[in-house]
Amino acid sequence: MFERCHSPHEVAHLLRHRYGLPVQLLAGRPMITTGSVLGALVMPPELGRKVLATLDRTYATPVVADPGEHTWTFLVTQPSPANSVDLSIRRCLTGHQVTVIPAGRYVLLPSTDSQLGWHWAGEPAPGVLRMPPRSAVINAVHRVTAMRAPAA
Template sequence: MFESCHSPHEIAHLLRRRFGLPVQLLAGRPMITTGSVIGALVMPPYLGGEVLGALDPELQAPVVADPGNRTWTFLVTPPSLGKPVDTAVRSQLAAHQVTVVPGGRFVLLPTTDSTLGWHWAAEPAPGTLRLPPRTAVIEAIHRVIALHAPTS
């Protein structure tokens, strides 16, 4: 996808045009800022892969993987009316290495197709940006966690 890009400006333009992402450049890096347009959830890739499989196929999330695939960042809709995630839910998610990214934080975007750099673990659909609701992804995380919970 990035083979025709020769600069960060070209990458940012491609991400805006192809996916409708509100890309900014900061220090030559394409990124988005979480807030009123986009939210984010960060988790380990082993959990992220299962969460992608647990999501309704119509709600597939764009997912950014860091170099080396240590974390996956799900791009989601921001909370409605600024409603924060309940503290107990945040604690349960944190116990599984899931972070709800607060507003005003930067999320780096892919710049390469190689796993040696920031890349898509799940590429967004071309066209108008469609993100799953944050609540739907959190519910999928809970379903996946419940599948692995020890039974008594």
């Protein structure tokens, strides 16, 4: 996918136009900022594979893997209005090494097809960006880890 990109600007342009990601460049790296448009959850890849497999196939869930696949970052929609995750749920998630990324944080995006760099573990579908709701990913973590689901 990135083989025709010769600069960080071309990578950012590709990510913006192919997937609709709100990409910015910081120090020559394509990234997004969490906030009103999207959020992120980070987890170990073993858990991430199971979570990705249980998510509704309505979404081609964007998941970014770091070099060496130490973590997977799920890109999700932010709840509207933005609200924080209940402290007891955060504690359960933390017990499974899942982190809900707060607003205003940078998430690096793929810039190579190689597993040696930031790459897609779950590639978004081309076109308008469609991400799962944050709650859907948290509920998938609950199902996979047999954690008690949050009360409605």
